[in-house]
Amino acid sequence: MRKTESELRVTVCSGTGCISCESDRILHALNEEIKARSLEGKAEVVKVGCLGFCEQGPIVAILPEDIFYVKVTAEDARDIVETHIVKGEIVERLLYEEPNTKERIAHHLDMPFYKSQKRIALKNCGVIDPESIDNAIAAGAYEALRKALFEMTGEEIVRTVKESGLRGRGGAGFSTGLKWEFAAKSVSDKKYVVCNADEGDPGAFMDRAIIEGDPHSILEAMAICGYAIGADEGVIYIRAEYPLAVERLRIALGQAEERGFLGDDILGSGWGFHIDISLGAGAFVCGEETALMQSVEGGRGEPNVKPPYPAANGLWGKPTNINNVETFANIPQIILQGSAWFRKIGTPGSPGTKVFALAGKINNVGLVEVPMGVSLREIIEEIGGGVPGGRKFKAVQTGGPSGGVISEKNLDLKVDFDTLDAAGSMMGSGGLIVVDEDDCMVNFAKFYLEFTVEESCGKCTPCRIGNARLLEILERITEGEGTMEDLENLRYFSHVIKDCSLCALGQTAPNPVLSTLDDFWDEYVAHVLEKRCPAGVCRALASYTIIPELCNGCTLCARACPVSCIKGGVKEVHEIDTANCIKCGVCADKCPKNAIVLK
Amino acid sequence: MAENNRTDSFADALKALDAYIASLPSADGKLIPILHEAQKLIGYLPPEALRHIAGRLGVPVSRVYGVVTFYSFFKTKPKGKYAISVCMGTACFVRGADAILAELKKSLGIEVGETTPDGLFSLDAVRCVGACGLAPLVTVNGKIFGRLKPEDLEGLLDEYRDGGNDA
Numbered sequence: 001m002r003k004t005e006s007e008l009r010v011t012v013c014s015g016t017g018c019i020s021c022e023s024d025r026i027l028h029a030l031n032e033e034i035k036a037r038s039l040e041g042k043a044e045v046v047k048v049g050c051l052g053f054c055e056q057g058p059i060v061a062i063l064p065e066d067i068f069y070v071k072v073t074a075e076d077a078r079d080i081v082e083t084h085i086v087k088g089e090i091v092e093r094l095l096y097e098e099p100n101t102k103e104r105i106a107h108h109l110d111m112p113f114y115k116s117q118k119r120i121a122l123k124n125c126g127v128i129d130p131e132s133i134d135n136a137i138a139a140g141a142y143e144a145l146r147k148a149l150f151e152m153t154g155e156e157i158v159r160t161v162k163e164s165g166l167r168g169r170g171g172a173g174f175s176t177g178l179k180w181e182f183a184a185k186s187v188s189d190k191k192y193v194v195c196n197a198d199e200g201d202p203g204a205f206m207d208r209a210i211i212e213g214d215p216h217s218i219l220e221a222m223a224i225c226g227y228a229i230g231a232d233e234g235v236i237y238i239r240a241e242y243p244l245a246v247e248r249l250r251i252a253l254g255q256a257e258e259r260g261f262l263g264d265d266i267l268g269s270g271w272g273f274h275i276d277i278s279l280g281a282g283a284f285v286c287g288e289e290t291a292l293m294q295s296v297e298g299g300r301g302e303p304n305v306k307p308p309y310p311a312a313n314g315l316w317g318k319p320t321n322i323n324n325v326e327t328f329a330n331i332p333q334i335i336l337q338g339s340a341w342f343r344k345i346g347t348p349g350s351p352g353t354k355v356f357a358l359a360g361k362i363n364n365v366g367l368v369e370v371p372m373g374v375s376l377r378e379i380i381e382e383i384g385g386g387v388p389g390g391r392k393f394k395a396v397q398t399g400g401p402s403g404g405v406i407s408e409k410n411l412d413l414k415v416d417f418d419t420l421d422a423a424g425s426m427m428g429s430g431g432l433i434v435v436d437e438d439d440c441m442v443n444f445a446k447f448y449l450e451f452t453v454e455e456s457c458g459k460c461t462p463c464r465i466g467n468a469r470l471l472e473i474l475e476r477i478t479e480g481e482g483t484m485e486d487l488e489n490l491r492y493f494s495h496v497i498k499d500c501s502l503c504a505l506g507q508t509a510p511n512p513v514l515s516t517l518d519d520f521w522d523e524y525v526a527h528v529l530e531k532r533c534p535a536g537v538c539r540a541l542a543s544y545t546i547i548p549e550l551c552n553g554c555t556l557c558a559r560a561c562p563v564s565c566i567k568g569g570v571k572e573v574h575e576i577d578t579a580n581c582i583k584c585g586v587c588a589d590k591c592p593k594n595a596i597v598l599k
Numbered sequence: 600m601a602e603n604n605r606t607d608s609f610a611d612a613l614k615a616l617d618a619y620i621a622s623l624p625s626a627d628g629k630l631i632p633i634l635h636e637a638q639k640l641i642g643y644l645p646p647e648a649l650r651h652i653a654g655r656l657g658v659p660v661s662r663v664y665g666v667v668t669f670y671s672f673f674k675t676k677p678k679g680k681y682a683i684s685v686c687m688g689t690a691c692f693v694r695g696a697d698a699i700l701a702e703l704k705k706s707l708g709i710e711v712g713e714t715t716p717d718g719l720f721s722l723d724a725v726r727c728v729g730a731c732g733l734a735p736l737v738t739v740n741g742k743i744f745g746r747l748k749p750e751d752l753e754g755l756l757d758e759y760r761d762g763g764n765d766a
Binding site: 016017020021054055199200201203204205208240241242243278280281282283295297298299300301316359365366397431433434435439448457 | 627672687688692725728729730
């Protein structure tokens with residue numbers, strides 16, 4: 001029997017995902033059980049941010065022993081308290097079960113999901129109570145700000161960030177240090193620091209997790225940036241769709257001001273910095289920095305031509321430095337541990353780590369932070385646990401609507417900004433969506449185009465009209481009405497849109513089309529020439545058939561068919577005349593035996 | 600009577616909105632926070648509210664309307680008592696969100712952006728709630744229901760029809 005020690009910290013994952021699985025009830029139940037047994041001195045229950053392993057949530061971890069309980073419910077609270085905290089024995093049934101070996105794993109670093117992760121941006125996520133500044137300070141928060149203010153000049157900070165090689169984690173991968181340098185060199189009576197938390201890529205949720213789990217790291221990094229470039233005001237632009245993150249940010253902001261880490265005369269340095277929260281309102285294009293600033297100013301979020309860049313002419317016409325949440329989350333550690341330390345992690349061209357959101361057809365949905373340079377195969381197969389249900393991996397989409405698909409042949413690519421660009425995709429914000437053999441790649445490209453067409457702001461013609469034409473062509477192909485000329489036009493229009501659009505939204509929108517054309521040409525051709533959807537997804541190309549073994553000859557389908565194309569007598573197996581079938585689906589709805597399928 | 604109640608509460612909401620605007624150090628660049636507040640108070644953004652806001656800020660109604668229609672979060676039609684949002688993010692899409700949306704449309708007899716005639720349910724499609732581990736999912740008045748199958752939906756709707764999830 002494994003024994004435990006006393007003085008325990010019981011952490012309950014309280015990110016958006018786990019809270020929707022009622023982790024707040026678990027928190028409450030654990031507290032009640034502990035109170036009922038007067039164990040308050042022995043164990044403390046703490047709500048923490050996202051632990052990343054969303055597929056196995058809600059997670060309850062017992063520290064310092066590092067025992068991870070997965071898929072916990074409020075009803076398990078009694079067992080955890082009685083068995084683990086009182087008797088000192090591990091609740092085996094709540095341990096993670098490795099799907100292949102069926103072995104129960106107690107410590108998180110023994111799980112394949114966590115084994116090869118390296119946490120810098122997510123360092124305190126899942127460790128501290130995000131609503132307690134004391135917790136954050138105990139974990140080292142604001143030490144970097146203190147060092148920056150009292151031991152470094154603005155120039156030294158900019159140089160350190162530049163030498164670290166940190167590149168923008170929001171997508172484009174531009175040097176963060178250079179951005180800071182441009183903003184620092186701009187001469188102005190007023191400058192701004194903006195944090196871009198408008199995480200619009202559907203399927204990416206690392207920025208939300210960082211803010212929900214460790215909001216102080218962002219506030220601290222923004223203040224360091226403000227000091228370095230000579231700004232006295234910061235704005236965090238965050239999606240209104242993330243209410244919990246906004247709430248935790250507001251709490252953190254209030255606490256930081258109260259403790260003198262923000263506001264006038266920070267830590268007695270004589271220097272002041274204020275941060276404001278600005279809510280987005282549901283527009284993907286506002287992730288583009290010039291559009292974001294339009295939105296902060298209260299207008300329609302339409303991008304502007306660059307140059308001038310925000311470093312020269314940004315928010316309210318003043319020099320502005322804009323960085324993404326994950327970029328900022330790296331800053332305190334770089335200041336504390338130095339640029340040389342950071343450069344040792346990752347690849348020479350892309351130092352450090354990257355947080356990826358694994359989602360789609362993958363066993364271990366969740367957030368992972370790995371050093372740059374690991375292969376996609378390692379992320380998907382080892383950390384992600386591969387594709388569920390024994391289905392075959394088909395592709396992974398990186399970079400969301402701006403990125404592209406990467407198929408089996410490129411899975412051994414070492415992930416960094418430059419290799420993904422070269423493979424026709426992009427790092428983007430770090431969303432990794434896995435699709436399997438049951439997904440149609442033409443339909444998948446169409447999904448992204450529907451997204452971009454809806455989210456295009458309409459300011460420039462190539463994006464507004466060009467992407468609408470791309471979508472029309474994709475719709476024709478999935479309806480079985482595409483021609484080979486359409487396929488040529490897809491490519492031609494894509495290049496025109498990429499070359500001529502005003503902002504990154506338009507310039508990258510055709511990527512999903514181009515990359516699927518490159519890697520899944522055969523699927524496009526099957527739709528066009530054979531009028532067949534190999535994955536059986538496109539409804540117009542599929543036909544209804546009756547499974548003879550299931551049909552009991554009740555005649556309901558034949559009587560319901562509006563075009564009388566179903567033949568068969570009473571108690572005989574029926575048959576659909578596919579040539580005359582209009583695919584209305586009434587027969588399948590009527591069949592009491594579920595014997596009619598679309599394939 | 601009911602009509603009067605509605606008018607009264609609308610007038611109250613505008614009064615509360617005015618107090619909010621007055622509490623801002625400056626209304627410059629605050630159109631979006633003001634619209635957020637108005638939608639929170641009224642539930643949606645009817646034309647009268649937009650005219651009122653434009654008047655208070657001294658800007659043309661067209662500018663306010665332009666901003667409202669640009670952002671998907673702002674609604675110009677009333678939502679149902681239970682606002683259902685189907686997540687159409689990529690992770691949900693890959694795990695069958697389109698079937699969930701189709702089933703809800705069929706069950707409720709409404710399209711995306713519409714409200715049932717009894718005012719009970721409205722249906723929206725949203726872009727990624729960020730709880731991809733629970734895909735596919737819907738939210739009802741912000742509460743997340745995850746790992747859904749089309750056949751789960753009728754039961755979910757019934758709970759709201761019976762007022763069971765009212766608390």
